[in-house]
Amino acid sequence: MKIIEGQEFDVIVAGAGCAGFCAAVQAGRAGLNVALFEHFAMPGGTMTVLGSNSIDQFNNPHRPRGDRMVIAGIGWEFVEELARRGFADIPDMDAPYRVHWQYGVRVNPIAAAQCMDDFLLAANVRLFYRQGVVAVETSDTPGGTSLDAVIVTTKAGLVRHRAKIFIDCTGDGDLCAWSGAEFQIADSPQPGTMRLYPCATTSDQQALAEADRAWRAMLAKRPELSNFLLCGGDITGFLRAGGDNTNHVNGLNAADSASRGKAEIEARRAQVALMSALRAAEAPVNILGSAPESGARESRRILGDVVMTGEEYLAKTVYPDAICYTYWFIDIHRENGPSEIVYLRDELTPTISLGAMRPRGLKNVYVAGRCVSSDRANNSAIRVKASCMAMGQAAGAAAAQAIRQGTTDTRAVDTAAVVRYLKEQGAIVPEPQDRPGAGN
Ligand SMILES: Cc1cc2nc3c(=O)[nH]c(=O)nc-3n(C[C@H](O)[C@H](O)[C@H](O)COP(=O)(O)OP(=O)(O)OC[C@H]3O[C@@H](n4cnc5c(N)ncnc54)[C@H](O)[C@@H]3O)c2cc1C
Incomplete structure (x- = not known):
């Protein structure tokens, strides 16, 4: 079959949901040549097309008043801009705690998608809507499998695009799975919802x-x-x-x-x-x-250098390479019957490991969003949108650091430099004193 030669980019992001949006904006703001490929005709994924329009959770309500925000960066900048335009309701993040979801930021899906377009275009991201990735091309290298190109569908036929670094934000981990990465998926995934x-x-x-x-x-x-x-x-x-x-x-x-x-x-x-x-x-x-189709709560979980677990989530583990916080509760929906829920009840906050965004065996790929490396219980919590946004931004920053270092090997990337850059960009990153091995 004839494949049309496309372009070469520094970074290709696949999937324009909450994670892919932030990954692409961050990499674009770093001055990279970034392409974003999306199967639907608009950005936002589950939040817009599928109508799940509450963004949870930017705060840990058990922390001291005035110090409750645990996720900021591009995700928070986005909701603040959307609120300024009159299309997001941001609740009082310092309000006394009743239930987690009282802190959800409700957005208007149409205006949210349009605001995402604005952010992406302002960051000079090349947008390829309705151009889903359908195949990958890989090669074996000493550092692991290198993802060399993606094949996307267009009305002109199949097109091949290349990049140095790829960020898989497809929610289903398509690029990783097709490149041979290991993954897990439940025999009977949690029910979806059609809005x-x-x-x-x-x-x-x-x-x-x-x-x-x-x-x-x-x-x-x-x-x-x-x-x-x-x-x-x-x-x-x-x-x-x-x-x-x-x-x-x-x-x-x-x-x-x-x-x-x-x-x-x-x-x-x-x-x-x-x-x-x-x-x-x-x-x-x-x-x-x-909504045109059902939102999926659970899909492939790509296995990374680190597999984050439910026990670690409940212990509010700060990973040595923690790149952002995450906040929600263990929330496994059941087909028939109530969900399995375990709430967090103190000021400690779980984190996401950068190693969980590096798929095992793949050299130049990050994975971010709900398909990140995690067990089922951990995934049921970290899948919420604000966490996906923080992961996406971190993946975009890590890709930028790789390009800055002149490497395509994600394992050669200087984590400390990524952390510094994320902080400069307004993200909240777990502090050194919270990390294992730090003095008391
Ligand atoms: C019914 C439901 C209710 C929820 N309720 C809440 C809630 O109240 N609060 C909350 O914070 N979270 C909630 N969540 C969870 C949260 O919405 C999602 O986990 C989160 O939005 C996932 O973001 P993502 O960017 O990882 O993936 P997605 O939003 O799934 O985005 C993935 C994107 O990739 C695209 N894509 C897929 N395959 C390809 C491909 N091969 N090529 C190109 N593009 C591709 C998709 O079209 C999509 O746009 C809910 C989820 C569901 C399903």
């Missing part, structure tokens, strides 16, 4: 309360519907959440196209069943639209 966008057809509180009663009566007769309306379990909760986290889509393996196809058919069937039930209950609700 619906509802709107109320009345503002009459009595009518809404009546709708809740009618819905609960319907649920008593049709227990299968209890898989819906996760947020609040009733019509008013569903409307208040704007349809976020509406349902559980079981059997979704995002790394297996056939499985995904089947699960999406079931997800659509279930959504129409919900709409019919809402109609039968005469609920004052219109469904305006749906």
